[in-house]
Amino acid sequence: QQQVKQxxxxxxxxxxxxxxxxxxxxxxxxxxxxxxQQFPGKxxxxxxxxxxxxxxxxEGRFTISFNKSAKQFSLHIMDSQPGDSATYFxxxxxxxxxxxxxxxxxxxxx
Amino acid sequence: xxxxxxxxxxxxxxxxxxxxxxxxQDMNHNSMxxxxxxxxxxxxxxxxSASEGTxxxxxxxxxxxxxxxxKREFSLRLESAAPSQTSVYxxxxxxxxGNYGYTFGSGTRLxxx
Numbered sequence: 001q002q003q004v005k006q007x008x009x010x011x012x013x014x015x016x017x018x019x020x021x022x023x024x025x026x027x028x029x030x031x032x033x034x035x036x037q038q039f040p041g042k043x044x045x046x047x048x049x050x051x052x053x054x055x056x057x058x059e060g061r062f063t064i065s066f067n068k069s070a071k072q073f074s075l076h077i078m079d080s081q082p083g084d085s086a087t088y089f090x091x092x093x094x095x096x097x098x099x100x101x102x103x104x105x106x107x108x109x110x
Numbered sequence: 111x112x113x114x115x116x117x118x119x120x121x122x123x124x125x126x127x128x129x130x131x132x133x134x135q136d137m138n139h140n141s142m143x144x145x146x147x148x149x150x151x152x153x154x155x156x157x158x159s160a161s162e163g164t165x166x167x168x169x170x171x172x173x174x175x176x177x178x179x180x181k182r183e184f185s186l187r188l189e190s191a192a193p194s195q196t197s198v199y200x201x202x203x204x205x206x207x208g209n210y211g212y213t214f215g216s217g218t219r220l221x222x223x
Contacts, residue, residue, distance in 0.1 A: 006152075034211055
């Protein structure tokens with residue numbers, strides 16, 4: 001059973017546009033929601049994370065929006081750049097267990 | 111500061127062969143993890159070690175064993191490799207056993223023929 005459902009599977013955005021990736025979960029025991037960025041041939045790297053007592057967290061061009069009642073959260077990338085082209089994974093965590101979505105391959109066209 | 115180092119980076123095995131994937135971290139983290147990544151499947155937890163001296167099964171432990179050699183090192187062993195174990199393997203570590211960001215290594219790409 002997929003603990004975290006992520007969409008879309010792939011996303012193509014023009015330079016300067018907004019990229020939006022959505023995730024949903026069912027288990028209310030999750031209490032930490034990180035996003036990871038992965039470039040080809042590299043391991044995932046922590047990008048930004050949020051805890052469920054906060055509805056939004058912003059770091060530079062990256063924003064997480066969190067809807068606890070709907071059990072959904074999303075990543076917004078403002079002013080998307082070609083260098084943002086990568087695979088993005090949402091995840092949900094309970095103590096010691098980190099469950100990943102299946103990933104979104106983002107391509108930003110110049 | 112190297113972070114999490116995995117060796118080897120690439121490996122080809124024949125069905126039935128055994129091998130050990132090595133992982134070491136230099137961040138003084140207490141917890142370490144092994145994940146496998148398959149196309150369209152995200153990352154799935156194989157085994158983890160909450161602290162030195164402890165190990166436990168994750169989502170997909172069958173066909174694997176682990177050893178937490180010391181605080182720095184956590185190895186993954188395939189006793190009898192199968193084609194279904196063809197994957198990219200990532201080691202990760204976190205400061206504590208809990209809800210913290212994980213630091214991942216750069217992966218081992220394993221092909222079993």
